[in-house]
Amino acid sequence: MEIANRLTKLRELMEKHQLHAYIVPSSDPHLSEYVAEHYKSRQWISGFTGSAGTAVITLKDAGLWTDGRYYIQAEKQLQNTGITLFRGADPKTPSYTQWLKDKLPEGSTIAFDGRVFSAREVKKMQVEFDKKNIKVQLELDLIGELWTDRPPVPAEKVFVHELKYAGLSRKEKLQQLREKIQEKDANVHLLSVLDDLAWLLNIRGNDVPHNPVTIAHLLITQETCYLCIDKGKISPEMKSELIEDGIQIKDYQEIETLLQELQPEDRILLDPSQVNARLYYKINPQTTIIEDKNPTLLLKAVKNSVELENMKKVNIYDGVAMVKFTKWLKENVGKEEITELTAEDTLEKFRRQHEECVDISFDTISAYKDHAAMMHYKA
Numbered sequence: 070m071e072i073a074n075r076l077t078k079l080r081e082l083m084e085k086h087q088l089h090a091y092i093v094p095s096s097d098p099h100l101s102e103y104v105a106e107h108y109k110s111r112q113w114i115s116g117f118t119g120s121a122g123t124a125v126i127t128l129k130d131a132g133l134w135t136d137g138r139y140y141i142q143a144e145k146q147l148q149n150t151g152i153t154l155f156r157g158a159d160p161k162t163p164s165y166t167q168w169l170k171d172k173l174p175e176g177s178t179i180a181f182d183g184r185v186f187s188a189r190e191v192k193k194m195q196v197e198f199d200k201k202n203i204k205v206q207l208e209l210d211l212i213g214e215l216w217t218d219r220p221p222v223p224a225e226k227v228f229v230h231e232l233k234y235a236g237l238s239r240k241e242k243l244q245q246l247r248e249k250i251q252e253k254d255a256n257v258h259l260l261s262v263l264d265d266l267a268w269l270l271n272i273r274g275n276d277v278p279h280n281p282v283t284i285a286h287l288l289i290t291q292e293t294c295y296l297c298i299d300k301g302k303i304s305p306e307m308k309s310e311l312i313e314d315g316i317q318i319k320d321y322q323e324i325e326t327l328l329q330e331l332q333p334e335d336r337i338l339l340d341p342s343q344v345n346a347r348l349y350y351k352i353n354p355q356t357t358i359i360e361d362k363n364p365t366l367l368l369k370a371v372k373n374s375v376e377l378e379n380m381k382k383v384n385i386y387d388g389v390a391m392v393k394f395t396k397w398l399k400e401n402v403g404k405e406e407i408t409e410l411t412a413e414d415t416l417e418k419f420r421r422q423h424e425e426c427v428d429i430s431f432d433t434i435s436a437y438k439d440h441a442a443m444m445h446y447k448a
Contacts, residue, residue, distance in 0.1 A: 072116040072150040075215065079114065080128055082211050089177035090169055091211055093124040098184040098345050099261050099284065103431075105277050106220040108185070110212040113219075117146045119445065124152065125165045127172055134165050138444035166197050175202050183207030188349035189341040207346050223276035227283045227302045229310070230271040236375030239271045240314050242368070247291055249364035255338035257331065258364075260287040262343050265365040270316070274302070279431050286324040286348075293317055297324040324348065331356040339363075386426075390419040409435040409448035 083091055093115075097108035103120060111117070115124045115133050119142055122135035131152040135143050143154050155162050163171065169179060179198065183191065186207070195205055213219065232238060246269065250258045260266055263282035267273055274283025285298035296311065297319045303311070308318060319327070328348060331337060333355035340363045341349065352358060372380065394416045401407060413435035420426055436446040 072114070072152070075114055076126060076131060076151060078215055079126055079211060082214060083126070083128060083180075086180065086206075086209065086211075087178060088180045088206070088209075089173050090125060090127045090179045091209075092165070092179065092181040092186075093126070093212060094181075094185055095120065095122055096185040097284075098347075099263050099286075100185075100187050100343060100345060101263055101277065101280075101282075103277055103280055105223045105284070107222050110182075110185070110216070113216055114212060115147065115152055116150055117143050117152075119143060123165055125169065127169075130172060132165065132168060134162075141443050142445075166194055170198070170201050170203070173201070173203060176204075177201075178204045178206060180206040180209045180211070182210040182212070183347040183350070184210075184345050186346050187342050188344050188346045191346040191349075192341070207350075222299070223284060224299050224302055225275035225283070226304065227272050227274045227298075227307060229307065230267070230273050232271070233375070234379055235271045236373035238314075239269065239316075242269050242271070243289070243294060243315070245368055246289060246364055249368070250289065250338055251291075253338050253359055253361055253364075255336045255359045256291055257335050257337040258289040259328070259337060259339040259344055259348070260289065260363060260365065261345065261348070262363060262365070265363055265369065268369040269365055270296070270311070272307075275428075279428055281427065285321065288324065288327050295319050295324075295327055297321050297327070325351045328352045383425075386423050387420065390416070390423070393419045409437055409440065413448055 079091065083089070093111045095104070095111045097104040111122060111124045114126070117133055117135070117139070119135055119139035122133055122139065122143070124133050125131065132155050133143060133147060133152050134155045134157050137156070137158045140154070140156055147154050155165070155168070191205070191207060198205055246258070250256070260269070263277070263284065264280070266285060266287050267282050269287070272283060273281040276282060276284045283298065283302060285296055288295040288297070294316045296316050299321050300318060303318060311318060325348065328351045331353040333353070336357040336359055337352060338359045338361060339349070341360050343363055397415060398407070398412065413433045416433060417429060420429060432447055434446055435448045436443065440446050
């Protein structure tokens with residue numbers, strides 16, 4: 070009944086704002102695949118805990134679109150919620166935009182939080198909905214109004230990814246990036262992808278479980294680099310180090326002001342599939358926008374000799390942990406009760422025995438019998 074009550078309250082807010090539908094994706098303002106608890110709005114409104122999916126709520130109906138990894142899980146979690154499961158991989162399943170066009174009358178209004186949709190997605194939606202004169206609002210975080218016990222935005226301390234692991238200094242990486250920006254005939258670059266940002270600045274964090282990233286935006290010019298972040302996450306020592314490398318530290322929300330203050334002669338490079346719609350539309354309308362892939366995507370893909378050597382090492386370290394786990398499992402099956410959870414905990418214990426283990430890369434999928442047939446099963 071809890072989910073049904075939340076849907077009722079959401080629909081009351083929708084009526085107050087004269088909305089006919091509200092869309093809730095699984096993303097965060099950085100369009101991450103895995104998100105911090107604060108950004109799990111789709112999970113909160115639907116009860117579905119998978120990492121991928123989009124909830125769509127109208128004044129009378131509700132649906133959840135997800136992929137084949139989560140069909141069984143979603144079926145169970147959506148029972149008695151009033152939300153219909155739409156199997157995204159089924160060719161007969163309409164997209165949620167098509168479903169909305171079929172459901173809503175001409176002249177309706179759809180809303181969502183533009184911070185958790187990419188600029189590309191929003192532009193595509195606007196073109197599609199314009200055919201039926203359906204208006205789009207992207208400034209409303211209705212879930213934020215309803216979710217009274219919402220976890221705070223993470224504020225874990227940032228730490229340095231040492232040169233012995235990175236192989237290149239942040240100054241060297243910034244120089245490489247600036248050369249790529251110039252090749253695209255741009256003089257400014259907006260970077261919001263958290264793993265790209267972590268790679269570029271040789272910093273790490275703990276804002277997202279099992280993902281060593283910190284929540285921040287980066288605006289790079291030929292002269293300086295603006296890191297927009299919760300300043301409380303930066304130690305005085307790290308602040309001095311970043312400033313010495315030409316990086317100015319700004320508050321997280323200041324990225325919008327920086328984009329608004331761009332000049333008409335500026336040419337900003339960005340990937341519209343990797344920048345949220347709210348930021349995209351904050352850019353000074355007189356500034357030229359160059360839409361292309363983030364150069365960091367390919368720069369970080371080409372591993373230097375230090376990175377390659379470290380990759381070999383960590384695979385050996387993890388291989389040792391797996392051998393220890395396999396030995397433990399074979400020696401103890403039938404002698405003691407082994408559950409999915411105890412197996413998962415034991416494997417993690419062996420991995421953490423190595424002094425350089427920081428964290429596991431994702432929740433272990435420890436599944437037995439029929440559970441093993443479920444993709445992304447969590448014990």
